[in-house]
Amino acid sequence: MDEIKITTEQAYLAMIAFLENYYSLTNADEIGALLGGLSLLPGGGSADPAAKSDWDDAIHKVLSGKVNAQLQLNT
Numbered sequence: 281m282d283e284i285k286i287t288t289e290q291a292y293l294a295m296i297a298f299l300e301n302y303y304s305l306t307n308a309d310e311i312g313a314l315l316g317g318l319s320l321l322p323g324g325g326s327a328d329p330a331a332k333s334d335w336d337d338a339i340h341k342v343l344s345g346k347v348n349a350q351l352q353l354n355t
Contacts, residue, residue, distance in 0.1 A: 288339055292318075 286294070296318055303311040317328030326332040341347055 288335075291339075292335060 293348055297314065299311055299315055299318070302308070303315060317326070319327045319329045
């Protein structure tokens with residue numbers, strides 16, 4: 281896959297799109313609740329202000345190289 285650069289806002293929207301797709305496949309209540317909190321209000325703020333703070337923390341974690349998404353099996 282070619283490297284692409286997106287803004288943090290675009291990454292946020294991509295996360296929402298991913299979760300909406302997952303929710304449409306599973307109807308998982310937890311994902312529905314998460315999506316409700318992540319939804320953006322007409323003024324642009326988050327329906328759950330803590331979610332915005334958590335998102336900012338996640339971005340900083342990724343940028344500082346502190347996220348390891350490699351599958352690790354315990355044998």
